Amino acid sequence: MSLALVTGATSGIGRAFARHLARAHHDLIVVARTRHRLEELAEDLKRESGVRVEILPADLSTAEGCRSVEDRLAAPPFVDLLVNNAGIMLREPFPYTRDADEERLLAVNVRAVLRLTHAALPVMIERETGRIVNVASFSAHGSGGLATTYPASKSWVLAFSEAVGRSAGVRRAGVGIMALLPGFTRTELHERSGIDLTGLPRWMWLDADRVADAALRDL
């Protein structure tokens, strides 16, 4: 039995990760902003899989929110798998966005991934065990179009994961870092950001459960 921490666990791909991990008998720490959704998720997972679930409400767009998750990552019992999944998208294309929204996107999609990886890695290296999954996007390869700065943030997640994963200390310790690049997946992401994708053909859509399942197999 190991311990996994999933950010953005209350919906979409993060929720699917939490469910798959619980079914595989991993205890969980689930992170998102909305406490009542975390409580419902924890109850569901405990009932379905009998694992231990700790809820950690935190807004990862804020420094305090990141700090509370960092503190948890640095304390025993230590996390064996970190899934940096929480991410947001903006509706307007750059430069017609507000600075405050762009900064929020950078804070959740980039800064939180950096900070939580920074908090988790030293412990994993010291223990010579651990895995990190950073959820990027197929748009990390520069497809542009939708929500301009979103793909740029996901390119950073991909480049960061590859660079850190190849670093000598991480490899010597046997710690693994994987970037996950899903295609369009049915979740709350596009609706939350007000992006209308109803015209997208059905065959282009992925199912969040299958994304999480494939990711965990690859890992």
Ligand SMILES: NC(=O)c1ccc[n+]([C@@H]2O[C@H](COP(=O)([O-])OP(=O)(O)OC[C@H]3O[C@@H](n4cnc5c(N)ncnc54)[C@H](OP(=O)(O)O)[C@@H]3O)[C@@H](O)[C@H]2O)c1
């Ligand atoms: N859906 C797609 O087509 C797609 C494709 C490629 C990549 N992705 C990536 O997959 C990841 C998961 O997205 P999803 O599609 O599953 O989205 P989603 O259904 O909107 O879920 C987002 C999750 O993140 C949490 N969250 C949002 N803002 C947060 C914040 N400031 N602090 C902490 N938690 C926050 C949400 O819970 P609260 O609102 O309660 O905080 C929710 O649990 C993201 O990184 C996204 O970029 C998605």
